[in-house]
Amino acid sequence: MAHFEADAVGQLSSPVAPSSRRLLPLLFAGNAAMYALYVGVGSVLLPLQIEHIDAASKVANLGVVGGVAALFATVFNPVAGALSDRSGRRNPWILGGGLAAVAAMALLGGVRTVLLVAIGWCVGQAVMNIYQAALTSVVPxxxxxxxxxxxxxxxxxxxxxxxxxxxxxxxxxxxxYQLGYLALGLLVAAAAVLFTSAAREQRMPPKQPMPLRAQLATFLNVLREHDFRWAFIGRALLVLGYFAVTSYQLYILQDHIGLPSGLEPSKAVAILTPISAVAMTVSTVVGGVLSDRLDRRKLFVGLSAALAAVAQLIPLLSPTWPGMLAFAAVSGLAFGCFMAVDTALVTMVLPKAEDAARDMGVLNIANAGPQIIGPFVASAVVSLGGYPPLFLVGGLLSVLGAAAVLPIRAVR
Structure with missing residues (x-):
């Protein structure tokens, strides 16, 4: 374990070679465009479109569409990765997925029923996962x-x-919103063209994909490890609590929060998101540095998860615009610190250093899985009791996420 930790520190402190340095801004741009589409569609355009089609059933419909599309994406992602592995190339898949995103977003923006929205967003997830799987593989x-x-x-x-x-x-x-979909698709296409024209690649030997049975065995084996299993559970619970609330942010602003006169809910989201993003960036850096200097991981993970629970109480106790501003800042601080320090914690409880990439892939299920379950959970809670219980559920999940790191033995 000590040998692996030293390797991790060495990775962070080594100077970047010129060839790698040229890739960094391209990787940043490619990932920023990808997240712009995912978050812009999921937080604003999709809720608006679903509300326009059937306002009375918007909560349930968004839960179904979001959950089905996320499930489709989770299943399709390893398929897309296997396709690029077999070809020994990444750039053609990045370019193809990026260009196809334009057509997929145009299709999604043009449909007029909830069923077709679900199909259109699944198509969008398919092409974006082709892009994402290939882009993610560039780093290794x-x-x-x-x-x-x-x-x-x-x-x-x-x-x-x-x-x-x-x-x-x-x-x-x-x-x-049709133009909004198209603009986000064009942004991804532009990033794909930029990346593939500036980052040339050499063909690699084709890789044989791991059979499904072997992937399942790998997943079950690594979760038998005591510390890794608790780290996995803690990550899954906090991510579930976070996305159960943020995925319904637009509807919360429409139906639960008292906004200032003249401020539209979609514009309010555009104010809240940068606040949360800045807070997330600051806490990611500060939390990571302090946890390194103090050599304490569980403390920071627990505090950030507890802070996430506090954040959920703010709009519950104060369903006002200032309350939502405070919620955005506090939840951003909590989530950024948690993700930074928890990732460091997980690297210290991996069973084997030589299987680190594989096991971190298993951990990604704790990120993706809750995003599948989150819309269903949120839809059920809001349908039964309205938005206040949703904040309570999000806070409870955050507290449970903090408690899950306590049994971890190998990390302070």
């Missing part, structure tokens, strides 16, 4: 092991920056 393919930390930071910054761009762009077209 082309970045030396000792430079992965810097590359991961460039990729990670794509989330707050991309989500802000996506929400601002989607909100600008809130009254013409």
């Amino acid at each position: 393919d082309r970045i030396p092991l000792r430079q992965r930390g810097v590359a991961s930071a460039a990729v990670g910054l794509g989330l707050p920056v991309g989500s802000t761009i996506g929400v601002l762009l989607a909100s600008a077209f809130s009254h013409h």
